[in-house]
Amino acid sequence: MGPVAKEHSHPKTQLSGNSTSQLINRSTIQLPRMHNISKAIRIRNEQTNEMEHSTPLFLTSSFCFDNAEEMRAAFADETDDNIYSRFSNPNVQEFTDRMCALEGTEAGYATASGMSAVFASFMALMKKGDHLLSCNSIFGSTHTVITKYLPKYGIEYSYVPANNMSEWEKSIRPNTKMIYLETPTNPGLDIIDLAAASALAKKHNVLLNVDNCFATPVGQRPIEFGADLIVHSATKWLDGQGRVLGGVVLGKKELIHEIYLFCRSTGPALSAFNAWVLSKSVETLDVRMERHAQNAFEIAKRLENHPKITWLKYPFLASHPQHSIAKKQMTNGGGLFCFELKGGLESGRKFLNQLQMLTLTANLGDTRSIASHPASTTHAKLTEQERLAVNITPGLIRISVGLEHYEDVLNDILHALEAS
Numbered sequence: 152m153g154p155v156a157k158e159h160s161h162p163k164t165q166l167s168g169n170s171t172s173q174l175i176n177r178s179t180i181q182l183p184r185m186h187n188i189s190k191a192i193r194i195r196n197e198q199t200n201e202m203e204h205s206t207p208l209f210l211t212s213s214f215c216f217d218n219a220e221e222m223r224a225a226f227a228d229e230t231d232d233n234i235y236s237r238f239s240n241p242n243v244q245e246f247t248d249r250m251c252a253l254e255g256t257e258a259g260y261a262t263a264s265g266m267s268a269v270f271a272s273f274m275a276l277m278k279k280g281d282h283l284l285s286c287n288s289i290f291g292s293t294h295t296v297i298t299k300y301l302p303k304y305g306i307e308y309s310y311v312p313a314n315n316m317s318e319w320e321k322s323i324r325p326n327t328k329m330i331y332l333e334t335p336t337n338p339g340l341d342i343i344d345l346a347a348a349s350a351l352a353k354k355h356n357v358l359l360n361v362d363n364c365f366a367t368p369v370g371q372r373p374i375e376f377g378a379d380l381i382v383h384s385a386t387k388w389l390d391g392q393g394r395v396l397g398g399v400v401l402g403k404k405e406l407i408h409e410i411y412l413f414c415r416s417t418g419p420a421l422s423a424f425n426a427w428v429l430s431k432s433v434e435t436l437d438v439r440m441e442r443h444a445q446n447a448f449e450i451a452k453r454l455e456n457h458p459k460i461t462w463l464k465y466p467f468l469a470s471h472p473q474h475s476i477a478k479k480q481m482t483n484g485g486g487l488f489c490f491e492l493k494g495g496l497e498s499g500r501k502f503l504n505q506l507q508m509l510t511l512t513a514n515l516g517d518t519r520s521i522a523s524h525p526a527s528t529t530h531a532k533l534t535e536q537e538r539l540a541v542n543i544t545p546g547l548i549r550i551s552v553g554l555e556h557y558e559d560v561l562n563d564i565l566h567a568l569e570a571s
């Protein structure tokens with residue numbers, strides 16, 4: 152097995168010389184009943200002889216061996232020594248181990264972006280002739296991968312609406328290999344019942360793959376509802392400060408091992424620097440998400456009956472169509488809400504142009520609040536019909552609520568609404 156399958160219970164002890172790349176999840180070993188958020192803070196690479204408190208950055212392409220036998224054994228997968236940073240790297244492993252603790256999974260593999268995590272999870276586990284059943288409300292680039300690239304490799308797909316499980320069941324084929332979904336969905340914030348999706352997957356013996364980017368593992372743990380795989384864009388809330396790209400696939404050892412083998416040869420490795428940044432970021436994920444969610448809830452409550460808004464969706468507002476499912480599977484409503492402006496496309500444009508503090512940028516999950524207009528940006532590649540099928544209407548605005556004081560975010564939105 153490769154490095155992805157490292158056993159937390161069989162750490163290597165630190166030796167002198169070239170062994171500083173060995174990883175130990177000491178917290179896991181000493182305090183097995185530690186909370187996941189504590190593990191995400193305390194799991195770390197073994198200290199070097201410098202006795203540093205913060206994990207150092209292992210900016211190295213390759214790793215050394217004391218002798219030919221050690222090198223042979225590493226290549227033969229008889230040891231879990233690092234060989235080359237396309238395969239594994241201590242900073243990447245630390246970030247991955249922390250994500251495993253947060254999501255409650257056995258193993259993981261971190262990638263250069265969320266899209267390489269999504270793509271690897273498809274390509275490593277499906278083959279020509281297989282069928283993917285996907286929710287139709289998904290991120291724009293994931294839609295492109297499913298509709299443009301999977302068919303080139305002979306992988307079929309069907310789309311099903313977010314909240315019609317009987318339609319999902321009808322769309323299962325004998326060759327269905329995987330069910331793929333996001334919840335909350337991007338950008339419409341629909342909530343899909345994870346327990347129901349998992350029951351369907353188990354009944355038909357197919358894999359359930361969940362993009363947990365919007366909720367994050369502190370807001371929802373798909374594994375507890377029966378998911379087999381979890382993918383993330385670490386670029387969003389996991390980084391939380393809009394600095395680096397990253398992604399990760401998490402799940403059962405055997406599945407992750409296949410993904411590791413695919414990535415080891417095809418090369419979408421996460422850089423050590425980005426992994427170092429992300430590993431520090433997840434230490435604060437729990438507190439950050441608590442405030443993001445509090446801010447989003449306060450602002451959404453105050454805006455939902457605004458005369459210029461047709462509807463507003465936030466998972467923890469009672470008006471959300473799948474509010475009860477959100478309450479069942481999420482611990483907070485997350486940091487995003489979306490609404491439809493009464494004046495459609497033109498009002499959307501005016502609204503964005505009137506914002507004075509919120510940023511117009513192609514990202515979400517930052518300390519700074521962000522406004523976006525999916526119809527003209529992230530989902531522009533979909534046809535108008537495809538957009539409408541997933542409720543991306545011309546006046547849809549998505550707000551990623553930052554960590555500013557919520558009144559400042561609210562006031563900026565109110566001012567822009569008045570002027571639109």
Ligand SMILES: Cc1ncc(COP(=O)(O)O)c(C=O)c1O
Binds near residue numbers: 269383386
């Ligand atoms: C839900 C979701 N999944 C995946 C991705 C892709 O992530 P990345 O941009 O890190 O490749 C995004 C990006 O916005 C996203 O919102």
